[in-house]
Amino acid sequence: MQLNPQIESVEKHLIFSCPHCQSVFVTENQCESCGYQFKVDRLGEPYGNRSFFNMFSYQADPYYWLSPGRKSKDKAARSHYLRQLFFRLSKIFDYLFGEIEADLIKRKHFLFEAKEIINEFTIQGGDSQKILGLIKDQPAHGTYQAICGFVSNAGRQRPTQYSIFKKIWSWQALDVPWIRIFTKTLFVYVPVIISSVLLFNYLIVSH
Numbered sequence: 001m002q003l004n005p006q007i008e009s010v011e012k013h014l015i016f017s018c019p020h021c022q023s024v025f026v027t028e029n030q031c032e033s034c035g036y037q038f039k040v041d042r043l044g045e046p047y048g049n050r051s052f053f054n055m056f057s058y059q060a061d062p063y064y065w066l067s068p069g070r071k072s073k074d075k076a077a078r079s080h081y082l083r084q085l086f087f088r089l090s091k092i093f094d095y096l097f098g099e100i101e102a103d104l105i106k107r108k109h110f111l112f113e114a115k116e117i118i119n120e121f122t123i124q125g126g127d128s129q130k131i132l133g134l135i136k137d138q139p140a141h142g143t144y145q146a147i148c149g150f151v152s153n154a155g156r157q158r159p160t161q162y163s164i165f166k167k168i169w170s171w172q173a174l175d176v177p178w179i180r181i182f183t184k185t186l187f188v189y190v191p192v193i194i195s196s197v198l199l200f201n202y203l204i205v206s207h
């Protein structure tokens with residue numbers, strides 16, 4: 001059995017296995033367990049069905065993103081999720097560091113995706129040194145410093161803490177958002193009615 005040289009070069013420090021199902025039964029071209037093809041373009045289009053942004057959407061390529069376990073408490077599912085993020089990132093790096101691309105807009109989109117993945121990877125407990133390991137041979141490349149910046153800033157932009165207010169705001173009982181109605185009544189409807197009455201009083205009654 002021959003291990004896939006492409007995977008080997010990309011994931012030097014991981015076990016040589018299918019990036020999709022982790023099976024070790026792989027030939028040069030495909031995984032014998034799940035049929036995943038190794039030698040195809042795996043980058044896709046910016047924001048396409050292989051992009052990180054569509055990972056959880058119905059548009060996601062099911063052969064690319066195999067049941068990512070982000071919310072899962074299961075350790076194996078979470079590490080699988082991290083592996084998929086890492087794999088996607090390595091594909092983007094292949095493009096950013098390997099291709100001579102004249103389309104600067106396209107490049108920018110993939111750079112943005114890399115930034116978002118690096119942030120997510122770090123927040124979810126991935127080792128950012130692994131990311132730098134992927135590009136350690138390319139310090140002279142124009143994109144290198146940008147990636148280093150993403151890595152050192154990753155995880156700082158925590159999700160905003162508005163969620164509790166949002167939850168209260170949209171809290172519902174019997175399908176009625178009481179808090180929202182109460183707040184709007186107090187601050188919008190009541191003042192409007194009071195001022196209308198006062199205005200009416202002023203214009204009609206007192207003259």
Ligand SMILES: [Zn+2]
Pocket residue numbers: 018019020021022023031032033034035036
């Ligand atoms: Zn497989």
